[in-house]
Amino acid sequence: AQKITQTQPGMFVQEKEAVTLDCTYDTSDPSYGLFWYKQPSSGEMIFLIYQGSYDQQNATEGRYSLNFQKARKSANLVISASQLGDSAMYFCAMREAFSGGYNKLIFGAGTRLAVHP
Amino acid sequence: DAGVIQSPRHEVTEMGQEVTLRCKPISGHDYLFWYRQTMMRGLELLIYFNNNVPIDDSGMPEDRFSAKMPNASFSTLKIQPSEPRDSAVYFCASSLGVLSSGANVLTFGAGSRLTVL
Numbered sequence: 001a002q003k004i005t006q007t008q009p010g011m012f013v014q015e016k017e018a019v020t021l022d023c024t025y026d027t028s029d030p031s032y033g034l035f036w037y038k039q040p041s042s043g044e045m046i047f048l049i050y051q052g053s054y055d056q057q058n059a060t061e062g063r064y065s066l067n068f069q070k071a072r073k074s075a076n077l078v079i080s081a082s083q084l085g086d087s088a089m090y091f092c093a094m095r096e097a098f099s100g101g102y103n104k105l106i107f108g109a110g111t112r113l114a115v116h117p
Numbered sequence: 118d119a120g121v122i123q124s125p126r127h128e129v130t131e132m133g134q135e136v137t138l139r140c141k142p143i144s145g146h147d148y149l150f151w152y153r154q155t156m157m158r159g160l161e162l163l164i165y166f167n168n169n170v171p172i173d174d175s176g177m178p179e180d181r182f183s184a185k186m187p188n189a190s191f192s193t194l195k196i197q198p199s200e201p202r203d204s205a206v207y208f209c210a211s212s213l214g215v216l217s218s219g220a221n222v223l224t225f226g227a228g229s230r231l232t233v234l
Contacts, residue, residue, distance in 0.1 A: 033217055043228055045208065050219035059219070091160065095216045103148060103215050104173060105223055107160040 003027065004094050004108035012114040013082045020067065021077040021111045023092030031097035034075040035105065036066070039089040048090075051075055079113075087115045119143075121226035123209050129232045135197040138229045140209030141190055148215075150223065151184055151194050152208040160208075166192065199233045206230050 005024045013019040025034065036048040051059045051066045059066040067076040079086055092108040122141040130136055142149045150165040164174040169186045177184070181200070186192040196203055210225040 035216070035222065037223075043206065043230075045210075045223075045225035047222045047224070050222065052218065061219075097217075103165065103167070103212075104162055105150075105216055106162070109159045 003106050004092050006092055006108040006111050008111045009109075010112045010114070012116055013079075015084060015115055015117050016081055018078060018080045019082055019113065021079070021090050021092075021113065022074070023076055023108060024072075024074045025092075025094050026073065027094065027096050029096040033095045033097075034066070034068070035093040035095070036064070036075075036077045037091045037093065037107075038086075039091065039110070040085075041088070045091075049077070082115045084115050084117060087113060089113075121209055121211050121224055123207075123226035123229050125229055126227060127230045127232075129234065130199055131234050132200055133198045134233075135195065136199045136203075136231060136233075138194040138207050138209075138231070140192045140194070140226060142192070142209070142211030143213075143224055144190065146211035146213045146224075147189075148212040149186060149192050150210040150212075151192070152210065152225075154206045154208060154228070155204075163194070196231075199231075201233045204231055204233050 032053045034051045038046045049059050049061045049064045051068045058068050063080045065078045089110045089112050091110045093105045095105050124139045147168050151163040152160050154160045163176045164184045166186045184194045206228045208225050208228045210223045212223050214221045
Protein backbone atom coordinates (compact mmCIF):
# COMPACT_ATOMS: atom_id res chain seq x y z
CA ALA A 1 0.00 0.00 0.00
CA GLN A 2 1.10 3.52 -0.71
CA LYS A 3 2.40 5.27 2.34
CA ILE A 4 1.99 8.73 0.87
CA THR A 5 -0.70 9.53 -1.68
CA GLN A 6 -0.88 12.70 -3.70
CA THR A 7 -3.99 12.37 -5.83
CA GLN A 8 -3.52 15.48 -7.96
CA PRO A 9 -0.95 14.93 -10.70
CA GLY A 10 -1.41 18.52 -11.83
CA MET A 11 -3.03 21.68 -10.55
CA PHE A 12 -3.24 25.20 -11.82
CA VAL A 13 -4.05 28.42 -10.02
CA GLN A 14 -4.40 32.06 -10.90
CA GLU A 15 -1.68 34.35 -9.62
CA LYS A 16 -2.48 35.87 -6.19
CA GLU A 17 -5.04 33.19 -5.38
CA ALA A 18 -4.66 30.43 -2.81
CA VAL A 19 -4.24 26.77 -3.72
CA THR A 20 -4.41 23.54 -1.73
CA LEU A 21 -2.28 20.53 -2.61
CA ASP A 22 -3.57 17.28 -1.18
CA CYS A 23 -1.59 14.66 0.71
CA THR A 24 -2.87 11.63 2.55
CA TYR A 25 -0.71 9.14 4.39
CA ASP A 26 -0.92 5.70 5.88
CA THR A 27 0.77 4.72 9.10
CA SER A 28 0.08 2.92 12.33
CA ASP A 29 3.05 4.55 13.97
CA PRO A 30 1.96 7.01 16.71
CA SER A 31 4.98 9.21 16.10
CA TYR A 32 5.69 10.53 12.64
CA GLY A 33 6.61 13.66 10.77
CA LEU A 34 5.30 15.11 7.56
CA PHE A 35 7.33 17.26 5.19
CA TRP A 36 6.66 19.21 2.04
CA TYR A 37 9.31 19.87 -0.57
CA LYS A 38 9.27 21.98 -3.72
CA GLN A 39 11.11 21.02 -6.90
CA PRO A 40 11.32 23.80 -9.49
CA SER A 41 12.14 23.03 -13.10
CA SER A 42 15.82 23.53 -12.28
CA GLY A 43 15.62 20.28 -10.32
CA GLU A 44 16.72 21.10 -6.80
CA MET A 45 14.64 19.96 -3.82
CA ILE A 46 13.67 22.75 -1.44
CA PHE A 47 12.23 22.13 2.03
CA LEU A 48 9.06 24.10 2.70
CA ILE A 49 7.32 23.05 5.90
CA TYR A 50 7.18 20.37 8.60
CA GLN A 51 4.39 18.98 10.78
CA GLY A 52 4.94 16.58 13.64
CA SER A 53 2.24 14.11 14.61
CA TYR A 54 2.11 15.48 18.14
CA ASP A 55 2.10 19.13 17.14
CA GLN A 56 -1.02 20.80 18.48
CA GLN A 57 -1.14 23.55 15.89
CA ASN A 58 -0.97 23.49 12.13
CA ALA A 59 2.46 24.49 10.84
CA THR A 60 2.92 27.76 9.01
CA GLU A 61 5.92 29.20 7.17
CA GLY A 62 5.28 32.48 5.45
CA ARG A 63 2.82 31.87 2.61
CA TYR A 64 2.84 28.13 3.29
CA SER A 65 0.58 26.48 5.80
CA LEU A 66 -0.26 22.89 6.49
CA ASN A 67 -3.85 21.78 6.99
CA PHE A 68 -3.19 18.81 9.26
CA GLN A 69 -6.16 16.54 9.94
CA LYS A 70 -4.78 13.68 11.98
CA ALA A 71 -7.94 11.60 12.15
CA ARG A 72 -8.29 11.73 8.39
CA LYS A 73 -4.54 11.19 7.92
CA SER A 74 -4.21 14.16 5.65
CA ALA A 75 -1.61 16.91 5.53
CA ASN A 76 -2.58 19.29 2.78
CA LEU A 77 -0.30 22.15 1.79
CA VAL A 78 -1.93 25.54 1.38
CA ILE A 79 -0.11 28.20 -0.59
CA SER A 80 -1.61 31.64 -0.17
CA ALA A 81 -1.24 34.54 -2.63
CA SER A 82 0.31 32.36 -5.36
CA GLN A 83 3.22 33.77 -7.31
CA LEU A 84 4.58 32.80 -10.71
CA GLY A 85 7.66 31.44 -8.97
CA ASP A 86 5.50 28.90 -7.16
CA SER A 87 5.18 26.91 -10.39
CA ALA A 88 6.94 23.65 -9.56
CA MET A 89 6.50 20.04 -8.45
CA TYR A 90 5.48 19.66 -4.84
CA PHE A 91 6.22 16.53 -2.85
CA CYS A 92 4.74 15.35 0.40
CA ALA A 93 6.92 13.05 2.50
CA MET A 94 6.68 11.15 5.77
CA ARG A 95 9.05 9.82 8.34
CA GLU A 96 7.82 7.15 10.74
CA ALA A 97 9.64 7.05 14.04
CA PHE A 98 9.41 3.30 14.62
CA SER A 99 7.94 1.25 11.81
CA GLY A 100 9.50 3.08 8.89
CA GLY A 101 13.12 2.31 9.53
CA TYR A 102 13.74 5.11 11.99
CA ASN A 103 15.04 7.87 9.78
CA LYS A 104 13.69 7.17 6.31
CA LEU A 105 11.79 9.86 4.45
CA ILE A 106 9.30 8.37 2.00
CA PHE A 107 7.97 10.61 -0.75
CA GLY A 108 4.68 10.79 -2.59
CA ALA A 109 4.43 10.96 -6.37
CA GLY A 110 4.17 14.72 -6.40
CA THR A 111 1.78 17.37 -7.73
CA ARG A 112 2.76 19.72 -10.52
CA LEU A 113 1.50 23.23 -9.85
CA ALA A 114 1.22 25.81 -12.59
CA VAL A 115 0.57 29.43 -11.63
CA HIS A 116 -1.05 31.45 -14.37
CA PRO A 117 -0.74 35.26 -14.62
CA ASP B 118 27.81 26.75 3.93
CA ALA B 119 28.23 25.32 0.43
CA GLY B 120 25.40 22.85 0.87
CA VAL B 121 25.45 19.26 -0.34
CA ILE B 122 27.79 18.96 -3.30
CA GLN B 123 27.35 16.31 -5.93
CA SER B 124 29.44 15.43 -8.93
CA PRO B 125 29.18 14.99 -11.80
CA ARG B 126 26.05 17.01 -12.55
CA HIS B 127 25.55 15.15 -15.80
CA GLU B 128 26.91 11.81 -16.93
CA VAL B 129 26.31 10.06 -20.21
CA THR B 130 27.72 6.59 -20.53
CA GLU B 131 27.25 3.42 -22.47
CA MET B 132 25.65 0.27 -21.19
CA GLY B 133 28.11 -1.91 -19.35
CA GLN B 134 30.33 0.91 -18.16
CA GLU B 135 31.04 1.65 -14.52
CA VAL B 136 29.53 4.84 -13.12
CA THR B 137 30.62 6.54 -9.92
CA LEU B 138 28.60 9.37 -8.41
CA ARG B 139 30.10 11.46 -5.64
CA CYS B 140 28.70 13.40 -2.75
CA LYS B 141 30.02 15.76 -0.12
CA PRO B 142 27.48 16.31 2.68
CA ILE B 143 27.10 19.46 4.69
CA SER B 144 29.85 19.65 7.27
CA GLY B 145 28.67 18.33 10.62
CA HIS B 146 25.70 16.42 9.24
CA ASP B 147 25.70 12.86 10.52
CA TYR B 148 23.16 11.32 8.16
CA LEU B 149 23.66 10.87 4.43
CA PHE B 150 21.05 9.59 1.99
CA TRP B 151 21.07 8.52 -1.64
CA TYR B 152 17.81 8.88 -3.59
CA ARG B 153 16.95 8.10 -7.19
CA GLN B 154 14.28 9.99 -9.13
CA THR B 155 12.59 8.68 -12.26
CA MET B 156 9.33 9.54 -13.96
CA MET B 157 8.01 6.02 -13.46
CA ARG B 158 9.01 5.41 -9.86
CA GLY B 159 9.31 8.90 -8.40
CA LEU B 160 11.77 9.51 -5.57
CA GLU B 161 13.13 6.29 -4.11
CA LEU B 162 15.45 5.99 -1.14
CA LEU B 163 18.34 3.74 -2.07
CA ILE B 164 20.47 3.75 1.07
CA TYR B 165 21.30 5.90 4.05
CA PHE B 166 24.25 6.19 6.41
CA ASN B 167 24.60 7.35 9.97
CA ASN B 168 28.08 8.37 11.07
CA ASN B 169 29.50 6.73 7.93
CA VAL B 170 27.83 3.38 8.69
CA PRO B 171 25.17 2.05 6.28
CA ILE B 172 21.92 1.76 8.20
CA ASP B 173 19.39 0.73 5.57
CA ASP B 174 20.22 -0.41 2.06
CA SER B 175 16.89 -2.10 1.38
CA GLY B 176 16.24 0.29 -1.49
CA MET B 177 19.35 -0.63 -3.44
CA PRO B 178 17.97 -2.21 -6.60
CA GLU B 179 20.46 -5.01 -7.07
CA ASP B 180 24.05 -6.09 -6.69
CA ARG B 181 25.13 -3.80 -9.48
CA PHE B 182 24.67 -0.89 -7.07
CA SER B 183 27.02 -0.21 -4.20
CA ALA B 184 27.52 2.76 -1.90
CA LYS B 185 30.33 3.68 0.42
CA MET B 186 31.07 6.39 2.91
CA PRO B 187 34.76 6.19 3.80
CA ASN B 188 34.63 9.34 5.94
CA ALA B 189 32.23 11.98 7.18
CA SER B 190 32.76 14.26 4.21
CA PHE B 191 32.53 11.91 1.25
CA SER B 192 30.27 9.23 -0.19
CA THR B 193 30.09 7.39 -3.49
CA LEU B 194 27.36 5.52 -5.31
CA LYS B 195 28.69 3.10 -7.87
CA ILE B 196 26.85 1.25 -10.61
CA GLN B 197 28.72 -1.57 -12.29
CA PRO B 198 27.79 -2.53 -14.94
CA SER B 199 25.36 0.21 -15.85
CA GLU B 200 22.16 -0.45 -17.81
CA PRO B 201 19.77 1.88 -19.67
CA ARG B 202 17.14 1.41 -16.94
CA ASP B 203 19.53 3.04 -14.48
CA SER B 204 19.01 6.36 -16.25
CA ALA B 205 17.70 8.74 -13.60
CA VAL B 206 18.56 11.69 -11.44
CA TYR B 207 20.47 10.59 -8.37
CA PHE B 208 20.22 12.85 -5.35
CA CYS B 209 22.44 12.88 -2.33
CA ALA B 210 21.01 14.48 0.80
CA SER B 211 22.21 15.00 4.34
CA SER B 212 20.70 15.85 7.70
CA LEU B 213 21.85 16.85 11.15
CA GLY B 214 20.26 14.26 13.37
CA VAL B 215 16.98 12.50 13.01
CA LEU B 216 14.32 14.01 10.78
CA SER B 217 12.08 15.01 13.64
CA SER B 218 11.48 18.72 13.32
CA GLY B 219 11.55 21.65 10.99
CA ALA B 220 15.11 22.26 12.10
CA ASN B 221 16.26 18.75 11.24
CA VAL B 222 15.36 18.28 7.62
CA LEU B 223 16.84 16.66 4.57
CA THR B 224 19.02 19.03 2.59
CA PHE B 225 19.45 17.86 -0.98
CA GLY B 226 22.26 18.28 -3.43
CA ALA B 227 21.58 19.48 -6.96
CA GLY B 228 21.49 15.91 -8.27
CA SER B 229 23.46 13.92 -10.82
CA ARG B 230 21.60 13.23 -14.04
CA LEU B 231 22.70 9.86 -15.41
CA THR B 232 21.95 8.71 -18.93
CA VAL B 233 22.94 5.20 -19.91
CA LEU B 234 22.81 4.56 -23.65
